[in-house]
Amino acid sequence: MAVKFSKHHGGWIIFATFAVAALFTVFPLPQWLESYRPEWVALVVIYWVMALPDRVGLFTAWIAGFFLDVLEGSLLGLNALALALVAYLALSLYQRMRMFTAIQQSSTILILVGIHQLLSFWVLTANNQNTAPNLIFMISALSSAVIWPFIFLGLRYLRRNFHVA
Amino acid sequence: MLGLALLSMIMMLADSRFNYLDQVRFYASYLVTPLHWLADTPRSISDSVNNNLQSRSYLIGENQRLKEQLLTQQYRLQKLEHLEAENDRLNELLNASSIVDERGVLAQVTGESPDPFIKRVLINAGSTDGVYIGQPVLDAFGLLGQVVEVEPYSSWVLLITDPQHLTPVQVNRNGNRAIASGTQDSLHRLTLNNISDTFDIVTGDVLVTSGFGGRFPAGYPVGVVTSVLHDPGEPFATVSVEPTAQLDRSRNVLLVFRGDAE
Numbered sequence: 461m462a463v464k465f466s467k468h469h470g471g472w473i474i475f476a477t478f479a480v481a482a483l484f485t486v487f488p489l490p491q492w493l494e495s496y497r498p499e500w501v502a503l504v505v506i507y508w509v510m511a512l513p514d515r516v517g518l519f520t521a522w523i524a525g526f527f528l529d530v531l532e533g534s535l536l537g538l539n540a541l542a543l544a545l546v547a548y549l550a551l552s553l554y555q556r557m558r559m560f561t562a563i564q565q566s567s568t569i570l571i572l573v574g575i576h577q578l579l580s581f582w583v584l585t586a587n588n589q590n591t592a593p594n595l596i597f598m599i600s601a602l603s604s605a606v607i608w609p610f611i612f613l614g615l616r617y618l619r620r621n622f623h624v625a
Numbered sequence: 626m627l628g629l630a631l632l633s634m635i636m637m638l639a640d641s642r643f644n645y646l647d648q649v650r651f652y653a654s655y656l657v658t659p660l661h662w663l664a665d666t667p668r669s670i671s672d673s674v675n676n677n678l679q680s681r682s683y684l685i686g687e688n689q690r691l692k693e694q695l696l697t698q699q700y701r702l703q704k705l706e707h708l709e710a711e712n713d714r715l716n717e718l719l720n721a722s723s724i725v726d727e728r729g730v731l732a733q734v735t736g737e738s739p740d741p742f743i744k745r746v747l748i749n750a751g752s753t754d755g756v757y758i759g760q761p762v763l764d765a766f767g768l769l770g771q772v773v774e775v776e777p778y779s780s781w782v783l784l785i786t787d788p789q790h791l792t793p794v795q796v797n798r799n800g801n802r803a804i805a806s807g808t809q810d811s812l813h814r815l816t817l818n819n820i821s822d823t824f825d826i827v828t829g830d831v832l833v834t835s836g837f838g839g840r841f842p843a844g845y846p847v848g849v850v851t852s853v854l855h856d857p858g859e860p861f862a863t864v865s866v867e868p869t870a871q872l873d874r875s876r877n878v879l880l881v882f883r884g885d886a887e
Contacts, residue, residue: 479660486739491873494741522629531657532739533747533774533781536646537636544633546853547628559851587641589789592742593809 468515470624477504477615478524482531495596499573500606501528501539502546506572509550510557512625521547538583542576549575562609570605577601607618644871646658651752654776661779665735672876701742727842729763729879730754732747741839744787744812746770748878751778756880759840763879767846768792768834768871772880784872785847786812793837794847805832805847805866810874815848822855824862842881 473606481500489497501524509621525540532539549572552555557568577597639645679687682851732754736747750756752775760772762782770790774781785792786807792815795802801824820826832848836843848866855862 482657483660483664486661486736488736491741494739495740518626518629521817522633525633527653527657530650530653531660533745534740534743535637536640536650537633540636541630541633544626544629579766587637589641589743597742 468625470619470622473618473622473624474501474508474516476522476603477508477618482524482528485528486531495599497600497605498575498607499600501525502543502573502576503569503604503608503611504615505543506541506550506569507612509547510554511616511619513551513554516547517551518544518547522534535583535587535589538580541583542579545579548575564614565579565612566608569602573604574598574601650712650774651776654779658776658778661736665749668735678786707864714824719821727881728882731879732880734763734876734878738781742809744784744790744872745773745781746784747779748782749779750878750880751780753777753881755882756780761841761845761881762807763845764870764875764877765879766871766875767848768841769870769872769875769878771840784812784880785868785870786872790845791818792841793835794832796826797833798830799825801825801833802837803832803864813867815866815868817866818861820862820864822862826850826862826864828852828853830863833871 478501479546481504484500485497505516505521505524508520522540525543526537528534528539528543529536553568557565560568577600581592581597640650681768684710721736731750732750734746735749738745748762756770756772756775758775762769762771768785770782770784770787772780773783783790785805788807788809790807791804793802794805794817803817803820803824803826805817808814808816816827826849832847832850834841834843834845834847846866846869849866851867852865853862854864
C-alpha cells in the first residue's frame with residue numbers, strides 16, 4: 461500500500477467518469493431515440509456530489525458544464541449554469557439521498573434532472589433559441605430517473621474499487 | 626452558487642449578443658474535439674469495414690456504373706462550359722459583373738447536435754482548413770446549410786430545416802423570389818413565408834438559392850414544392866417544400882469557397 465500524503469486520491473476516476481458521460485452525451489443516436497437520451501453528465505455530477513460532497517461541488521459541476529457547452533456547441537454557460545444548479549440542489553440533499561431507497565432516489569433524480577431541463581429550456585427561450593415544439597424534452601428526465609440505479613451501482617463500484625476519496 | 630450563476634449569465638449574454646467568447650470557445654474546443662472523434666469511431670470503423678469487405682463482383686459493377694455516370698456527366702459538363710462561356714459573354718454585353726468562381730472542399734459529417742430540436746451537424750473541417758462562419762455547405766443533391774461555429778478541426782453546420790434558419794430562394798421556373806424557413810416539426814420540411822395567394826407557385830416547382838443577402842451563391846437547388854394550400858381564412862398560402870439535400874443521410878458534404886478566397 462503506497463502511503464499518500466494527500467487525503468484525496470482517485471481524481472482521475474472522477475475525471476474519466478465525466479469524460480465518458482460527455483462522450484455518451486454526443487454519441488450519435490437514431491432520431492427516434494434522441495429525445496430519450498438521459499442527461500449523463502447531470503447524473504454523474506449528482507453521484508459524485510452525493511458520494512464526495514467535500515470534493516465535487518458547484519465548481520466542478522460548473523467546469524464540466526462549460527466543457528459540455530463547448531462540446532455541444534450550445535450557448536456558452538448554459539450547461540454550466542444548469543449543472544451548477546443541480547450540484548447546488550444535490551449538495552443540500554445529499555445527506556437525505558444517501559438514506560433513500562432506490563425508488564426514492566430515482567424520484568429525486570426525476571425532479572433534479574427535470575429542473576435541469578426546465579432551466580435549460582427557459583434560458584433557450586429567453587435567448588430565442590428554443591425550438592422544442594412541446595414538453596417532449598422532459599422525457600429525458602424520466603429516462604435519467606430510470607437509468608439512475610444502474611449509474612449509481614456502477615459508479616459506486618468504481619469508487620470502491622479504485623478507493624476514490 | 627450566486628457567483629457562478631451570475632458568471633454563467635454574463636457568459637451567455639456575451640456569447641449570444643457579442644463575439645467576446647469566440648476565442649475562449651475556440652481554445653477550449655482543442656480539449657473536447659477528441660471526444661467527437663471518439664464518438665464517431667463506430668461509424669468510421671463500419672465505413673472502413675464496408676470499404677474493405679466489398680465483393681469483387683460488386684466493385685466491378687460499381688466501377689462500371691460510375692464510369693457510365695462519369696461519361697454522362699462529362700457530356701453535360703461540356704455543354705455547361707459552353708453555356709457558361711456564352712452566359713459570361715452575354716453578361717459582359719450587359720455590363721454586369723462576371724460571376725464569381727466557386728470551388729468546393731470535401732468534408733465528412735462526424736456528428737449531430739445531441740439536442741433533438743436543434744438541427745445542427747458537426748463536420749470534420751475547421752479553421753485549419755480555412756472554414757469560416759457563414760460558409761455555405763452542400764451535398765450532392767442540394768443546399769445543406771451554413772457554418773455557424775468554427776473550431777480548429779471541426780465546425781458546426783446549421784441545417785436549412787432548422788426553424789432558426791432562413792434561406793433566400795427563387796422559383797426556378799419563373800424566378801419568383803421567396804424566403805424559405807425551417808420548421809419545428811420535421812427534419813424534411815421547409816415552408817415559404819408570406820406567400821400571397823396570387824404568387825405563381827405550384828406543386829413540383831424547384832426552388833434554388835436566389836443569392837440574396839450574399840450568403841449563399843445563386844443557383845443551388847434547395848427543395849421541391851410538395852404542396853400549396855390556399856386557405857381563404859388565412860392571409861397567406863401555406864407552401865411546403867421538401868429539401869433536395871439528404872439532410873439526415875449525407876456523409877460527404879461540400880464546403881463552398883468563393884474564387885481565390887482561402
